Amino acid sequence: MKAVALGGGHGLHATLSALRSLPDEITDVTAVVTVADDGGSSGRLRRELGMLPPGDLRMAMAALAAADDSGAGARGPRTDRAAWVDPAEALWVRLVQHRFGGTGALAGHAVGNLLLAGLMEVLGDPVAALDEVGRLLGVRGRVLPMSLAPLDIEAEVTGLDEDPGKAHRIRGQVAVASTPGRVRRVWLRPERPPACAQAVAAVREADVVLLGPGSWFTSVLPHLLVPELRDAVMTTAARRVVVLNLAPEPGETAGFSPEQHLAVLSQHAPGLRVHAVLADVAAVPVPHQLDRAAQTMLLPDGRVYLAPVAAADPAVPRHDPAALAEALRAVLRPPVTTRGRPQHSAPARPGAVERRT
Secondary structure, eight states: OEEEEEEOHHHHHHHHHHHHTOTTTOSEEEEEEOOOOOSHHHHHHHHHHOOOOOHHHHHHHHHHBTTOSSSSBTTBOOSOGGGTOOHHHHHHHHHHHOBOOSSSTTTTOBHHHHHHHHHHHHHSOHHHHHHHHHHHHTBSSEEEESOSSOOEEEEEEEOSSSSTTOOEEEESHHHHHHOSSEEEEEEEESSSOOOOHHHHHHHHHOSEEEEOSSOIIIIIGGGGGSHHHHHHHHHOSSEEEEEOOSSOOTTTSTTOOHHHHHHHHHHHSTTOOEEEEEEEGGGOSOHHHHHHHHTTTEEEEEEEEEEOOBOSOTTSOOBOHHHHHHHHHHHHSOOEEETTEEEOOOOSSTTOEEEEO
C-alpha cells in the first residue's frame, strides 16, 4: 500500500515512524508537511531568506531515514541493524538533527535547516532540495511541502479580555499555538494558496491517507485550507484515517475533548468523510460520546478504533510509534466477509477496542 501522512512536528514524526514499522502493509510513504511555522530556527530562516520554514520538513525526513534510531527501519523490520544501516547515513541523520548551542548567530539553528536552506537557494526548487537531502539520509519515501510558498496562519480567538465573547484576530503559528484565549477558527494567508502539485498527486494515488496527530489548528487543519489539497483528500479513493491527539494542548486546544477535535475538523472541512477515527483508549473518557460525534464524519462502513497508543512517559503526551503501528495495522486490515456481510477483523493489539458506529 501507498501511504500519505499529513501533519507537522512531533505528531507527524510519530505517524511516519509507525508507518515505517509496517513493511508488510506499507511499501511507500509520503509525508506532506505544513509550511506555516514562524518560530525558532525555521522562523528566522524564513524571515531572513523568504524561504519555506524547514524545521518540520527536516523532522519528517529524519523520521523516514533508514538510519533513524526511533523505531523500525524503512527497509524492513529492525532485527539486525548492523546488517543494513549505512554508517554514513546514520551520521548524516545525527548531523541534520544537531542544533548549535552558544549565543552567536548560529545559536538554535539545526544543521538540517541550514542544509535545506542552502539547497533550496542553489537548486531553486524546494521539492528538488528535499529529494536531494532524502538521498543523502537514505530516506525510503518522500517528504513534500503542502505548498511551495511559506504561509501564515490567522485565527479568530475569544476570551482575551473582559468580554468573553469578543473575537480577536491573531496572526502567526507561534501566536496561535500559544494564545491564552480560545481558538474558534483558523485560515491561511494568502487565501486559497496553491498546493504543491506532487503532494496533490501523492494523495490522489494513495491507498491510505492519514490526518493527524499534531497541533490541531496549526499542523493538522492547515492541510484542509489549501483548496487543491483539500479536494484531493476528499475525493481520493484512499482509505482516510483521522488519528486524534492524546491530550489537549495548552493554549491551542486547552480544554478540548476528543469530540471537540472532530467538531472543529468538520467545521473547517464540512464535506470530509473518513473510513476510521483512531484514538488512544485512555484519552477517551466517554467512548459513546466520541462515537456520536464521529457519526457526521464517518462513511457508512466507518469505525472508531480505540487502542493503547500512548508512550509510557505520562509527563509528555506522545504517541508510541510501535503501539501506533499495531493499531494502524488493525485499521488497515481489509474486511473479511461473514455470511455475505463485510466485517472488520478485531484489532491486533491486546486490550484494543474497536467500535462500530
